[in-house]
Amino acid sequence: MDKFLGVSESGSAKCVICGHVNKSCGNTTNLFNHLKRAHPTVLSVPKGVARIADFFDTNSKKTYENGSFRKSSLDKALISMIATDLQPFRIVEGAGFRNFVYCLDPQYTLPCRRTLNDVLLSNMYEDIFDIKSAVLCTSKLLNDLDHMSENIASSLHEVLSEWGVASNVSAIVTDNASSMIKSCSIVGKRHMPCFAHTLNLIMQESLQ
Structure with missing residues (x-):
C-alpha cells in the first residue's frame, strides 16, 4: 500500500x-x-494499462478454422496414424485420447468418425493412388455354350493378350462359382470373390 x-x-x-x-x-x-x-x-x-488477466483469457475457446493449414495438417497426421497403426475410427471418441490431444493442442478439434471415413480416408487414398478404370471388353466366351473353367480361362487369356495387360493384372474379381475360381488359377491370376455376390449368398442363406 x-x-x-x-x-x-x-x-x-x-x-x-x-x-x-x-x-x-x-x-x-x-x-x-x-x-x-x-x-x-x-x-x-x-485505460491502456494491460492486466495479467488480459493475457490469460480462460473463457476463450478459439479453435482452428476448417481448411486452415494447421487444421488440415493435424487431420492428415491423424488419419495417417489410424491407417498405419490399424486403429479403429472410434479412437477419436475415447475420453483418454481426446484429453491427450487437448493437452497437445487445445485449439485442435478432433474430426468425427464419419469425417474420418468419408472425407479424410478418401482424400488420403486418392493422394496415394492414381485410380483409373476402363471397360476393355464385353465379348462372349470363345465357346458361349461351354461354361467349363478351361473355356473361361482361354477367353480371359485372349482378352488379356489382346490388350497387352496380362503382366499388369494382379487379380481377377468374379462370383464364387468353382469354375470361375479354377479359371483364374489356370490363367495364373489371384481370384478375388465379389463382395456383393458374397453378401447376397449370405443373406439368402440366412433367410432360408
Whole structure:
C-alpha cells in the first residue's frame, strides 16, 4: 500500500491523500477498505494499462478454422496414424485420447468418425493412388455354350493378350462359382470373390 505511511509501532498507518490514520491490525484490509470508501478512483486501473488477466483469457475457446493449414495438417497426421497403426475410427471418441490431444493442442478439434471415413480416408487414398478404370471388353466366351473353367480361362487369356495387360493384372474379381475360381488359377491370376455376390449368398442363406 504505497498510499499510506506508518505512524506508530502498533501498525497504524496514515493516508497520504487525506491524512486519516487507520489501524492495520497486522494486514492491509482496513487500509484497502479506506481507499475504497474515501478514494475509489485511486483503485481504478487507467485505460491502456494491460492486466495479467488480459493475457490469460480462460473463457476463450478459439479453435482452428476448417481448411486452415494447421487444421488440415493435424487431420492428415491423424488419419495417417489410424491407417498405419490399424486403429479403429472410434479412437477419436475415447475420453483418454481426446484429453491427450487437448493437452497437445487445445485449439485442435478432433474430426468425427464419419469425417474420418468419408472425407479424410478418401482424400488420403486418392493422394496415394492414381485410380483409373476402363471397360476393355464385353465379348462372349470363345465357346458361349461351354461354361467349363478351361473355356473361361482361354477367353480371359485372349482378352488379356489382346490388350497387352496380362503382366499388369494382379487379380481377377468374379462370383464364387468353382469354375470361375479354377479359371483364374489356370490363367495364373489371384481370384478375388465379389463382395456383393458374397453378401447376397449370405443373406439368402440366412433367410432360408
